């Protein structure tokens with residue numbers, strides 16, 4: 063069975079790909095080049111897709127820097143290093159997951175696939191509204207009204223969110239069980255010119271917390 067996997071190149075989406083593969087899906091990976099300052103994740107996505115034997119990996123270009131409004135797409139907004147606080151942080155990218163899912167949905171329709179995988183997580187996350195289960199449920203309902211394949215009954219889109227209720231440590235443990243090489247993944251929002259993770263941003267902190275709690279070393 064074909065599935066479209068949204069693959070950023072980070073720890074979570076790489077684990078999602080490993081899960082989909084272990085469930086026997088023929089995995090078509092989709093990465094989005096949206097003008098993110100951490101473009102290093104795109105080469106990580108390529109490495110991960112190759113390493114996990116994805117059937118295909120495509121990159122769609124989407125210029126969200128045109129709108130800005132996020133520390134990840136606007137160089138004038140700094141990536142915060144003071145840790146995860148209450149409220150929605152400036153690293154939130156306006157409507158990102160809605161936009162990503164639209165692209166996954168379009169490809170799934172062409173493939174006549176009913177399965178889309180996305181690595182959203184409602185526990186150890188940064189407070190992004192488009193990572194919540196209610197968003198995913200509503201999107202899935204919409205998706206089945208939005209496509210020709212859906213209306214004609216050839217597909218019945220299901221959005222798989224296998225990480226939704228896992229902690230970061232749980233994700234790390236699961237990734238390891240599935241044989242994921244974490245060294246291929248990349249999580250930092252604000253890497254240095256040398257491409258190394260900053261160690262301070264939300265993404266770096268969450269990643270470190272996950273590995274610490276799982277008792278696993280992050281190379």
Ligand SMILES: [Zn+2]
Nearest residue numbers: 250260263266
């Ligand atoms: Zn970082």
